[in-house]
Amino acid sequence: MHHSRLCALVIDCKHQDIKADTLFWSGALGKPVVSFDEDGDGKYAELATSADELKVLLQRVDHEPRVHLDIETDDLEAEAARLEKLGASRVAKVRDRWWVMQAPSGHRFCVVSRQRESFGPHLNTWD
Template identity: 75%
Template sequence: MHHSRLCTLVIDCNVEDLGESATFWSHALGKAIVTLDQDGDGRYAELATAEDEPIILLQRVAHESRVHLDIETDDLQAEVARLEKLGATPVACVRDRWWVMQAPSGHRFCVVQPQRDRFGPHLNLWD
């Protein structure tokens, strides 16, 4: 048995600098900017969200701009296997930390390890 839940809305931005995009989305969503450089490499900015809301992350990317979802889980392999049974296709495992997946509709999403200190609320329990 394992758990999973929606954890992050990722706004993929094909831009040189996330500052302008973060400012736009901050004002559009009414969420303060937590950081413009989460990991020190200029690739991630984060907006403030409540503990029971999904994280809103902006990611600087080389592909076209789009939005994707992250599903967090306490068992990466079990969750990937569950989603494969539903018709998703694994695309790539990134540094053994997360999986990029593709839904039957063609949408990309990620399966990641728990992203907050407290894993919950709103967890799904799977066999």
């Protein structure tokens, strides 16, 4: 048995100045900045959200700008396999912490390790 839930809205920014992009989205969404450099590599920033809201992350990317969703889980392999049975495909594993996947619709999304201490009330349980 494993668990998963929708956890994050990720704004993929092709612009190289993630700080400027973060300030824009902070102002647009009314969410304060938690970090301009979440992992220390200059690629990820985070806006503050309440525990019952989706996390809002900004990610510096090389592809065209878009928005994607993250699904967090306590078992990466089990969740990726479950989604494959639904028709998704694995694209790439990143840092042993998440899978980039593609839905049958062509949309990319990520399956990530648990992001918050508590999964909260919107948790799915899978066999």
